[in-house]
Amino acid sequence: MVDESYRNNLPLTELRFLMWFGVYCQLPPGGALWSPEETESLDAVEDDLIATIERWKPGWAVYPLRIATPGIREYYVYVNNVDAQEGLIRELRLKHPTYRIEMASKMDASWERYKTFLPKKPSK
Numbered sequence: 071m072v073d074e075s076y077r078n079n080l081p082l083t084e085l086r087f088l089m090w091f092g093v094y095c096q097l098p099p100g101g102a103l104w105s106p107e108e109t110e111s112l113d114a115v116e117d118d119l120i121a122t123i124e125r126w127k128p129g130w131a132v133y134p135l136r137i138a139t140p141g142i143r144e145y146y147v148y149v150n151n152v153d154a155q156e157g158l159i160r161e162l163r164l165k166h167p168t169y170r171i172e173m174a175s176k177m178d179a180s181w182e183r184y185k186t187f188l189p190k191k192p193s194k
Contacts, residue, residue: 071136071137072184072188073133077188080185085148085150087149087150088148088175088183090145090146091119091172092172093145093169093171094171095141096108096168099140103138120133122161122162123147126158130150133147135187137187146184148178155173159173
């Protein structure tokens with residue numbers, strides 16, 4: 071999932087830090103990205119991730135990218151600073167203690183990670 075609405079407004083200089091969240095599946099995905107039996111639980115983790123970010127970073131976070139590969143969902147969020155990251159991940163892990171949830175952050179002021187996933191514009 072790539073939110074292309076930021077394509078023409080890059081970079082958003084106020085949001086120069088990239089936070090990555092990895093949510094690891096509990097069930098083997100088989101031939102899919104995740105086991106269909108786990109969809110509801112993974113969606114609940116995603117909903118709580120978004121709600122937690124909104125609470126910790128109101129107005130200062132953008133969620134433009136989600137990548138799903140077999141066994142893991144990855145979420146990329148641009149924020150103005152990473153001061154709240156420890157509280158944010160702690161809250162998310164408390165809500166979903168049976169899931170392995172990882173987090174990392176880095177400076178990405180030019181939104182390079184996001185740009186790598188933008189589809190190419192069609193040639194005219």
